[in-house]
Amino acid sequence: MGNVGAKEVPVLLSPDGIRVDGRRLDELRPLRIVAGPLHRADGSAFVEWGANKVMAAVYGPREVHPRHLQQNNKAIVQCKYNMAAFSVDERKRPGLDRRSQEISKVIAEAFESVIFAEEYPRTSIDVYIEVLQANAGTRCAGLVAASVALADAGIPMADLVPAVAVGKVAGQLVLDLNKAEDNFGEADVPMALVPQSGRLVLLQMEGHMTREELSRALDMGVKGCHVIYEKMKAALRDRYSTARPTEVPA
Amino acid sequence: MSEEITADILTTHILDLAANGKRMDGRGADEYRPISVEIGFVTTADGSALARIGDTAVLSGIKLEPGKPFPDTPNAGVLTTNAELIPLSSPTFEPGPPQPWAIEVSRVVDRAIRAAEAVDLTKLCVTPGEKTWVCYVDIHVLDHSGNLIDAAMLAALAALHHATLPSKRFGIGEADTPLDVQHSPVECTFVRLGDAIVVDPAFEEERAAQGRLTVATDETGRIVAMQKGLVGAFSPDDVRATVERAFHHGERLRAVARKGGTL
Numbered sequence: 001m002g003n004v005g006a007k008e009v010p011v012l013l014s015p016d017g018i019r020v021d022g023r024r025l026d027e028l029r030p031l032r033i034v035a036g037p038l039h040r041a042d043g044s045a046f047v048e049w050g051a052n053k054v055m056a057a058v059y060g061p062r063e064v065h066p067r068h069l070q071q072n073n074k075a076i077v078q079c080k081y082n083m084a085a086f087s088v089d090e091r092k093r094p095g096l097d098r099r100s101q102e103i104s105k106v107i108a109e110a111f112e113s114v115i116f117a118e119e120y121p122r123t124s125i126d127v128y129i130e131v132l133q134a135n136a137g138t139r140c141a142g143l144v145a146a147s148v149a150l151a152d153a154g155i156p157m158a159d160l161v162p163a164v165a166v167g168k169v170a171g172q173l174v175l176d177l178n179k180a181e182d183n184f185g186e187a188d189v190p191m192a193l194v195p196q197s198g199r200l201v202l203l204q205m206e207g208h209m210t211r212e213e214l215s216r217a218l219d220m221g222v223k224g225c226h227v228i229y230e231k232m233k234a235a236l237r238d239r240y241s242t243a244r245p246t247e248v249p250a
Numbered sequence: 251m252s253e254e255i256t257a258d259i260l261t262t263h264i265l266d267l268a269a270n271g272k273r274m275d276g277r278g279a280d281e282y283r284p285i286s287v288e289i290g291f292v293t294t295a296d297g298s299a300l301a302r303i304g305d306t307a308v309l310s311g312i313k314l315e316p317g318k319p320f321p322d323t324p325n326a327g328v329l330t331t332n333a334e335l336i337p338l339s340s341p342t343f344e345p346g347p348p349q350p351w352a353i354e355v356s357r358v359v360d361r362a363i364r365a366a367e368a369v370d371l372t373k374l375c376v377t378p379g380e381k382t383w384v385c386y387v388d389i390h391v392l393d394h395s396g397n398l399i400d401a402a403m404l405a406a407l408a409a410l411h412h413a414t415l416p417s418k419r420f421g422i423g424e425a426d427t428p429l430d431v432q433h434s435p436v437e438c439t440f441v442r443l444g445d446a447i448v449v450d451p452a453f454e455e456e457r458a459a460q461g462r463l464t465v466a467t468d469e470t471g472r473i474v475a476m477q478k479g480l481v482g483a484f485s486p487d488d489v490r491a492t493v494e495r496a497f498h499h500g501e502r503l504r505a506v507a508r509k510g511g512t513l
Binding site: 040055126134 | 291292293294295298305307309311312313315332334336337338339340341386388390392393394395453
C-alpha cells in the first residue's frame with residue numbers, strides 16, 4: 001500500500017503458496033529477543049525480527065515531565081517511537097513526524113491496558129522505542145521489545161503483549177508481512193494480544209478485506225502472537241537465569 | 251534529591267581514589283575500558299558501525315544521497331554530522347530539541363572528520379555547481395555510560411571506512427564504489443580528577459570531573475581537533491602531556507575502527 005507510483009508489482013506468492021522470502025503463509029520471520037542489553041535503562045530489550053532491528057528502553061516509575069500530565073490516582077504511560085535516520089532506504093529526517101506520533105500513542109494505550117498503573121500514582125512510566133533498521137512490522141517489533149523491556153524493568157502488568165501483523169497478498173492471508181508484501185500487498189492488520197485474556201489491545205487495519213477474511217486474519221494473528229509470547233518469556237528467563245546482565249546484542 | 255546525594259558521595263569517593271592513583275573499576279589512569287566495533291550493523295545504511303567502550307554503546311549510520319553543492323563551494327560535496335542523544339540511552343535525556351551538550355558531541359566529532367579531511371569532499375562532486383553527493387553521518391547513542399565523544403567518533407569513522415557510494419540506485423554510475431576515506435581521525439578524551447588526568451572517563455568519573463579535554467589526532471601525526479569541556483582547568487603542560495597520550499591511544503583506536511573487532 002502507499003505505493004501508487006510504483007512501476008510494477010512483484011510476484012509475491014508462488015502458485016504453491018510460497019512467499020517471496022520462502023515462507024509459508026502462516027510462518028513468522030526469524031525472531032530473536034534479548035532482554036536487558038542496556039545498562040542505564042531500568043529495563044530494556046533488543047529485537048531482531050526478519051530484517052528489523054529495534055531497541056526498547058523503559059524508565060520509571062519516575063517523576064512526570066511535563067508536570068501537568070501527572071495524575072493523582074495512577075501512573076501515566078508515555079511512549080516515544082522513533083526511527084533512526086539510517087533505518088530506512090531513503091534517509092529519514094530526524095525528529096517526530098505524524099506517523100511516529102500516532103504509533104507512539106496506540107502503543108502507549110496498549111500498555112496502559114495491562115500495566116497496574118494505580119500502584120504508582122503521580123509517576124510516569126516512559127517507554128522508548130528506537131527503530132535502528134526497518135523492514136515492515138516495526139510497530140509490532142517495537143511493541144514486543146517494549147513489552148519485554150517493561151517486564152525487565154519490573155513494572156507490574158497483567159501480561160506480556162505479543163504483537164504481529166497479518167496481511168493479504170495475492171488474495172491470500174499471510175502472517176507477519178515483510179517489506180515487499182507491505183508495499184505491494186492488499187491489506188495490513190497489525191494487532192497486539194493479551195494472551196491471558198485473549199483480548200486485543202492494539203488493532204489497526206489498512207487495505208481491503210471481506211468480513212470473512214478479517215475473521216480469519218484475527219485467528220491467524222492470535223495464533224502468531226502465542227508463538228511470539230513464548231519467545232518473549234524465554235528471553236526473560238534467559239536474562240534472569242544468569243547472575244550477570246547480558247551483553248548488548250551482537 | 252537522593253540521586254544527587256549518591257552522586258555527591260560517589261564524587262568524593264572517585265576523587266579519593268584518584269588521589270591514590272586508583273579508579274573505581276580498577277583501571278590505570280591511562281587505560282581504556284574494553285573497546286569493540288561491529289561493522290555493518292545496519293544494512294539499510296550505506297555504511298554503519300556499532301562502537302562500544304565499556305558499557306557505552308553508540309551506533310553510527312552513513313547515508314549518501316545526491317544533492318546540490320553549496321554556492322560558495324561548487325566543486326565540493328557536502329558532509330553533515332548529526333548526533334541524536336535519544337532518551338532511550340540515559341535517564342537524564344528528555345525528548346525534544348537537542349541539549350547543548352548533545353550538540354557539542356556532534357560538533358566535536360564533525361570538526362575532527364572535517365579538519366582531518368577524512369573524506370575528500372571534492373571527490374563527492376558529480377557535476378560542479380549542480381550535483382554532488384551529500385554524506386550524512388548520523389550518530390545514535392544507545393547506552394550513555396560515559397565518554398560519548400570517543401565512542402561516537404569511533405562509530406562514525408568505522409562506518410565511513412566501510413561505506414559505499416550507492417551510485418547505481420541513484421543512476422549516477424554503473425557500479426557502487428567504496429567511499430574514499432583518506433584520513434582516519436580519532437578522538438581521545440581525558441578528565442581531571444584532582445591532580446590526576448585519566449583517559450576514557452566512565453559515567454560517574456565524568457560527573458566527578460574537574461575539566462574534560464578531548465584531543466583528536468590522525469594517522470599522519472596531526473592534531474586535528476580539540477575541545478576543553480566541563481568546569482575545570484588544564485595547564486599548558488597538562489595539555490602537552492595529554493596530547494602525547496592521545497597519539498599513543500590513537501593508533502589502537504584507528505586500528506579497531508578500520509578492521510572492527512575488539513581491543
